[in-house]
Structures are given as structure tokens and as C-alpha cells.
Amino acid sequence: MKKIHLEQIEGKSTGYMGLIALLGVFVLGAIGSMLYMEHEGHWVSGMDNQVVWGLPHVFAVFLIVAASGALNVASISSVFQKKIYKPLAPLSTLVAISLLAGGLMILVLDLGRPDRLIVAMTYYNFKSIFAWNMILYNGFFVIVSVYAWLMLDRTVKQYSRYAGIAAFVWRLALTTGTGAIFGFLVARSAYDMAMMAPMFVIMSFSFGLAFFILVLLASYKGTGRPLGDVVVNRLRSLLGTFVFATLYFVIVYHLSNLYATEHHGYEAFILLGENGGETYSNIFWIGQILLGSLLPIAMIYAPGVKNCRKTLAAASILVILGGFAAMYTIIIAGQAYPLEMFPGMEVISSTFFDGATTQYSASLPELLLGLGGIAVTLIMIALGIKVLGFLPATLEDSVADPHHKAE
């Protein structure tokens, strides 16, 4: 295996500038949406007192979960000493930090009082998993930044493995914390399950890797740098494994609920679309299961597509779309299903929609805020690979593959 040479991209082409400008428009859209929603109040969004977390949270939680997963490549290299992943480790840290920043931006801008961010940073209730997450998010930035620095600076490179191990442990804690935000909600049928935490961890592997693959393919295609099949195919089979693992967790989650009679109502709602759950059920079956899990698995393992980058890119896009569908199912459908306050009773009337399914429909400002978060992520990655040498100059098989034999 030859020595890896990391090199900044030039970043002066029209395509690059155009990309930054386009993403900038989306960021402006998000800022405009935030100002509109804060000025008018949240009633202009699709959210209400029934569904209190809407589309912005779907985007935010997806990006935060994916952030932790994007660090996988670096972890496999540092913690598990797999040499083939080593050249990709710095890029993996950049993608991870950028995804987290995009996700947090959405989360903060959707607060009822985003101007009180300083309060959130100075007042902590340590029984709240949300408060712990704030520490985990901030710590992630610090630890992963230090990790990236130790990898990029030759003088301190020997310490990078320790930072890599710390980052690995931290990212597991972070995704556990994110899953626990839902897992610790005792009152709602869709949540209240310790399994939410590991399920989020495994989802992060899948969503984060899909995002990383797309960034890798796009940046090598955009810069015309050589990218060999060995690296790409390794990532392809890894993605397949993660999509399978995620599907397994989803199946166990629903089987657990199906076993407990008290959760039959929710399962009928989400699996069969009963009690006003048609839309949510469709998003689950078509979005999360068919497009987000089964189709990508077929595309990854189908014979004859082994070296096809387009198929891998399409599969990665589907995994991401499936990820959004999964978050929508968990976050929105989980709230739309009514709280079970009076078992054995039916609600005849209520002014506050007790016992009624909420039909949430997202508003344009919410969508723009979410897209703005993705734009921030992509801008950070694009600027990152221009400013610092995150991207190996070449990843052709003779460089990337530790077992490569010259033909």
C-alpha cells in the first residue's frame, strides 16, 4: 500500500461556486422561514398542540443521527485498525461534524425562543436526557475536531488512535442519547422502549454511511480524482449490512409492540393504517420499508451491479429517503396517534382533540428550514475540503487497497 497523500481541492470552478451559491439560497430560505415562524408564532407551521415536533425535527434528528454514523468510517480505521478505511477517516470526521451542525441549526431555529440559546447552555437539569444531549452534541464537536486535527497534523499523528477511540465511545453515547429522547417517553405507545436507543445507533450506521458514500462519490467525480473499486465496493457491502441490521431492529420493535395488547392500537394504526393512520402507514411501508430498506438491499446485492457506482449512489439516496421516512414515522406518527389516557373508554367529545388522530401536514417554512440544515451541512463539507486536505489525492486501488498486487 502506497503512502496516502491528502490534498485540498482547488475550489475555483464554476460548478463549485455555483454549488455554494445554490446552497446559500437554501440557507437564506431557512433563515427567512425561521424569522417568519418566530415573528408570527408557530401557528403558521403545521405543528400544533397535538404534534408539537414537526418536519424540522424529522430533518434535525435525521442529520444528528447520520452525523454519528458518518464517523463510522473513521472509527473502523482507528478503533478496528482496518487500513483500507484509513485514507477516508479525515473526510469522515468532516462529514460527521457538518451533519451535526446542520441538524443542530434546525433544532435551535425551531425553538419557541431561539434567542434563549444561552439559557439552554447555562441552565442544566441533569435528569433530562435532552440536557445530556446538549453536552453530548457540544462534546462531539470538540472530540471529533481534535481527532481530525491529530490525523491531519503529522507532528501529533501518533495520538490520533486514542482520539479515535474517544470519538467512537462518544458517538455511541450521542446516538444512545438521541434514541433515549424517545425511548424515555413513558406515556406514548410508540415510544417508551429501551430499544429505541440501540435502534437509533444502528440507524445511524446506515444513514450516516449512505450520506458519506454520496459525498465521497460526488467529490471524486466533481474533482476528477481517481477512485478505485476496492474502496467503493467495501463501502457498498458495509451499507448493505447496516441496512439489514436496521431492518432487523425495526422488525423486533414492531414484534415487541404486537405482543403487548396495550400497543395493538398503535400497531394497527401504523401497520394497517387504521384509526386515521393511512398516510402514516403508507410512509412506513412505502417509504421506510420498500424504498428505504428492501430496494436498496436488492440494489446492493443484485448480481451484475458490483462495480456500478450509479446503482450504489441510487441505493444510498434511497437509504437516506428511507431514513427520513423512518424519522417521520417515529416522530410524527408517534405523536399523531392519540395518548391513551382512559383505557377501556372512548372519547365522545373534547375541545382538545383527546382520542383523535392528528393529520399533520408540514408547512413550507418547515420544509425550507429542514432543507436549510442540509444546505449548511453541504456547505461546511464543500468549504472543508477546500480549506484543509480532507480528501486523498487519489484512492485508486493501488493506493487504497492494502492487499493490492500490481498486475
Place this chain on the structure above:
Amino acid sequence: MSNSDVNISRRSFVEKSATAAAALTIAPGMFLHTVAEAKPADQAVSSAVRWGMLIDTAKCASGCTACVSACNTENGIASHDRPRTDQQWIRKVTLRDKQTKHEISLPMLCQHCEKPPCVDVCPTGASFKRDDGIVLVDRHICIGCRYCMMACPYKARSFAHETVDNTVDHQPRGKGTVESCTMCVHRVDEGGTPACVEACSEAEHGAMIFGDIKNPDSEISKQLLKHGGKQIRADLGLNTGVRYRGI
């Protein structure tokens, strides 16, 4: 008399003196709480009391919304004709038993749990419980994340989805923060009764009783002892301060 006899009698003297001293120190405090209704403004809230409510669904009239109107007037809660986003601190719910078809009507409000999930999940500590059991939101440090609304099993909280322009002095509220029933803490601290309970009584239904559930001589404690009072979602083990009869 042996040395050990001296020691025993000396020890018992010390123990008895300590007990007497403790009784003299604590007794006036206990006495104060049983007699005085109003708490002086400079006196801290005490866990010697726990404010609670007992709601008798048999007396709660279907169609009567006196408690809701009283709450809205008392706390300056106005509708914007957008029921999905309007704040509601108390609401009337009519329920029917799926098996027996028996119908009941009851007011739903913050249940003022002893172990409130909203307080557990609040990242900044804006959701808090006073020593006397009243659960409140400090709207100066609420960041509007709505996690408490996700956590509340009773859907008791509302988010201020738009500008609040009819606030009353005793109830500071504002857009972008979460709010819920305060058990009319401003009245309670002055020895009064929550507006909803008062209105229910004035409407001659008397379905709501308010009082100190730690004081065995209070009306609510006597009623609870005699007839019992169930918690909504008792399975969660939250030990609610609001109890119901007939559910």
C-alpha cells in the same frame, strides 16, 4: 449504685431531653400549618402541605364549561379561533365506557404529579415542582423546546403559538413558551381557591374540591378517605395531585 446504672440513667435523661427539645422546636411549626390558610409572602413554600383536587365525575355536568370559562378569564387565556394551536389549561372531556356504555364528563387539567415527567425531561429546569406539589413552568427560562409536551401523559400543556396580548399581572405569559394550569398559585398563596373550583361551586355542581391532601382534617382528605379518588393512568406511578371519583 454501680457505674453502669449511672450511665444508663444519664443516657435516658439526655434522650428524653432531646425529644422534648425537638418537640418544642417542631410543634409551633406544625401548629402554624394546621391553623393558617394563607402563607405570608416572605415565607418559603413548604412540603408540609400538598395541594390537590378531587373531582367527582358524577357531579360534573355534561355540557357545563364553567370551570373552563373561569380559568380563561382568571388567567387571560383567549382563543384565536384556531383550536389546534389555542392554549387550553383546562378542558372538558366526555367519555363512554366501551363495555357498559356508561358516560361520564370530567375536566382535564395538569394533574400536578408528585413525580412529573415534564419536570424530568425539561432541559433547563424551567418545568419545576414546588414543595407544596404545584407544578409550574418558569417562563423566563423556558426555551420553547416542547419536550415537556411530548412527555406529559395528560396532554395538559399548551404551547403559546402566537403573540399573547391579554396577559394578566399575576400570570406572565409569552409567545414561544409552554404553559399549563398553575392551580391558580397566585390565589392559593393568598389562602384562596383555584378559579375553576370556585366556578364549579358557584354553578352549584360542587364537583371539584380543592385542598391540602396532607392535612387529615381538610375536606379533600376526608372525602378521599371516605370515597377514595382514582388517578388517571395510575399505572405510571406518578402519584397525581388531582384525583377523580367515578372513572
